[in-house]
């Protein structure tokens with residue numbers, strides 16, 4: 218589980234583990250992992266922090282995993298080019314790795330649309346033998362009654378890819 222700092226990686230792992238999301242952003246200084254049992258197998262999720270000095274380590278892990286989950290803050294327009302660059306560096310490392318791009322924070326009014334994100338992240342230009350998914354999500358919506366696909370949808374997709 219990779220993506221720029223503040224995108225929502227730790228929040229994703231917390232929510233999947235049944236813990237409430239934290240209020241603010243507490244950066245992960247290293248890595249953070251959870252093991253989640255399913256009916257047939259166990260899923261190990263590994264987050265590596267997204268701060269600049271940790272991004273160097275991301276590429277060391279892409280060849281070791283079954284799926285890349287790349288979380289993007291949909292409202293962080295300014296840093297989207299960085300997210301795109303980092304994502305494509307990872308894609309270059311492994312041409313076959315399935316990728317789930319999570320367009321998080323869709324609850325925010327300034328969030329970019331899925332069409333914009335697909336274009337700005339350069340997802341339409343990706344080689345066609347690779348499985349690439351772009352999912353709209355609000356892992357921890359700020360408003361109380363917001364109904365956007367959340368963690369459960371991402372989890373279902375991951376299980377299907379891993380089965």
Ligand SMILES: Nc1nc2c(ncn2[C@@H]2O[C@H](COP(=O)(O)OP(=O)(O)OP(=O)(O)O)[C@@H](O)[C@H]2O)c(=O)[nH]1
Nearest residue numbers: 222223224225226227228241242245267355356357
């Ligand atoms: N509005 C909104 N905020 C969210 C959503 N998901 C997460 N957040 C907030 O965004 C911040 C993300 O924090 P983290 O999950 O710690 O981010 P991270 O990707 O693990 O960051 P690093 O560990 O620094 O790489 C937190 O303040 C969350 O409450 C969402 O769907 N909507």
Ligand SMILES: [Mg+2]
Nearest residue numbers: 226227244245
């Ligand atoms: Mg984190």
